[in-house]
Amino acid sequence: MGKIAPSILACDFSELAAEVETVTADADLLHVDVMDGHFVPNLSIGAPVVKSLRPRTDMYLDCHLMIDNPGDLLDDFAAAGADSCTVHVELGDPRPLFDRMRKHGMRVGLVLNPETRLDAVVPYLEEIDILLFMSVHPGFGGQAFLPDVLDKLRAARTIVDERGLAVELEIDGGINLDTAPLAAAAGADILVAGSAIFGQPDRGAATRAIREAAWGTA
Ligand code: DX5
Ligand code: ZN
Numbered sequence: 001m002g003k004i005a006p007s008i009l010a011c012d013f014s015e016l017a018a019e020v021e022t023v024t025a026d027a028d029l030l031h032v033d034v035m036d037g038h039f040v041p042n043l044s045i046g047a048p049v050v051k052s053l054r055p056r057t058d059m060y061l062d063c064h065l066m067i068d069n070p071g072d073l074l075d076d077f078a079a080a081g082a083d084s085c086t087v088h089v090e091l092g093d094p095r096p097l098f099d100r101m102r103k104h105g106m107r108v109g110l111v112l113n114p115e116t117r118l119d120a121v122v123p124y125l126e127e128i129d130i131l132l133f134m135s136v137h138p139g140f141g142g143q144a145f146l147p148d149v150l151d152k153l154r155a156a157r158t159i160v161d162e163r164g165l166a167v168e169l170e171i172d173g174g175i176n177l178d179t180a181p182l183a184a185a186a187g188a189d190i191l192v193a194g195s196a197i198f199g200q201p202d203r204g205a206a207t208r209a210i211r212e213a214a215w216g217t218a
Contacts, residue, residue, distance in 0.1 A: 001211075001215050002184060002188060002189045002190060002191065002211075002214060002215055003028035003029060003168075003189060003190045003191070004026070004027050004028055004029075004190075004191055004193065004197075004207050004210055004211050005027065005028065005029040005030065005031040005062055005170070005190050005191065005192045005193070006023045006027050006030060006031060006192075006193060006194070006197045006198065006203070006207065007031040007032075007033055007141065007172070007192050007193065007194035007197075007198075008020065008030060008031065008032055008033070008194075008198075009031075009033040009044060009141045009194050010141045010142075010194035010195045010197070010198035010199060011198050013045070013049075016049070016052075016053060017053065017056040017057070019198065020053065020056065020057050020059065021057075022203040022204065023197060023203050023204065023207055024057065024058075024059060025204055026203075026204045026207040026208050026211075027059070027197075027207050028060070028190070029059060029060040029061075029062045029083075029190070030053075030057065030059045030060065030061055030062060031062045031064060031172070031192045031194075032045070032049075032050060032053075032061055032062065032063045032064065032082075033045075033064050033066065033141075033194075034046055034063060034064060034065045034066060034067060035066045035067070035138075035139060036066065036067035036068060036069075038067070038068045039066050039067050039068045039088065039091075040066045040138050040139035041139050042139045042140055046073070046076075047073060047076035047077050047079070047080040047082075048080070050063065050077060050080035050081060050082055051079070051080035051081065053081075054080060054081030060083045060084075061081060061082050061083050061084075062083065062084055062086070062109070062130075062170075062190075063077055063082040063083075063084065063085045063086065064086045064109075064111065064132065064172065064192075065077075065085055065086060065087050065088070066088065066138050066139065068091070070085065070087045070088075070091070070097055071096070071097055071100070074097060074100050074101060074104065074106075075100075075104070077106070078101070078104035078105070078106055082106055083106065083107060084101075084106055084107035084108065084109050084129065084130060085097075085101055085106055085108075085109060086109025086110065086111045086130060086132050086170075087109065087110060087111065088110075088111050088112070088113065089110055089111065089112050089116060089120050089121050089124075090112070090113055090116060090120075094110055094124065095124075095127070098124075098127055098128070107129040107130065108127065108128045108129050108130070109128060109129065109130035109131070109132055109170075110124055110128045110130070110131055110132070111131075111132035111133075111134060111172075112131075112132070112133060112134065112152075113134050113137065113138065114134050114135065114136070114137060114146050114148065114149055117152075118152045118155050118156060121156075122159065125156075125159065125160065125163070125165055125167055126163075126165065128167055129166070129167060129168065130167065130168050130170055130190070131156060131160075131167050131168070131169055131170065132170040132171070132172055132192075133149050133152060133153050133156075133169070133170070133171045133172070133188075134149070134172055134173055135149045135171050135172060135173040135174050135175070135179075135183070136172075136173030136174050138172075138173070141194040141195050142194070142195045142199075143173060143174055144174050145173065145174030145175065145176075145179040145182075146173070146174070147179075147182070149171070150182060150183070150186040153169060153171060153183065153186040153187055153188060154186045154187055156169055156187070157169060157186065157187025158187075160187075168189040168190055169187055169188050169189050169190070170188065170189065170190035170191075170192060171183045171188045171190070171191060171192065172192035173192070175191045175192060175193040175196060175210070176193065176195075176196040176210070177196070177209060177210060177213045178213075180193075180210045180213045180214040181213050181214055183214065184214035184215055188214075191210060191214060193206075193207075193210055196210060197210070
């Protein structure tokens, strides 16, 4: 059985703690989209929001850093209570960042954009806990799923299984009741969903429905 990670990008930020409570019983982790207006053409939230959220929820905080200089902010995210930070491979050699995340006791994530080849992340598979596949161009919620990513996901699933690695495969962008089964069948362990959960009146039901569409009820 895989995991569901609601993305708080689709929340009402003025009610963030209450919004998070609506998914706590049914979701597995909380996906926190951090955008700097440079690496992606949008601004969102940063470590201060993680710090505010930390005492309000026990949920795993899965921080996706869409920022040019993640190295400048890793200490802040660790201090704020992030459980993992996920950095983009497009920025260059991520190993120094991995080392710092480990020193802070955070789990380590690496993410690749839709146009980035799987080859770019294969050298790091032994060193990470989470490999995140973008299934939209990062920057905005509510975009349409890019199905080409499924081939990369399948190829990664094969490598991870053949090597017996513990890395979790996560997919982010355009996940809904139609695309969740495709992502699960291609080997995803964690499905991120923003608008398909927080855009629904009953977030618990929406989370359960995505889980069921992906992996069935058993
Ligand atoms: C996009 C973000 C996603 C986004 C997903 O840049 O990384 O996590 O919140 O939103 P939906 O599920 O609406 O595509
Ligand atoms: Zn994300």
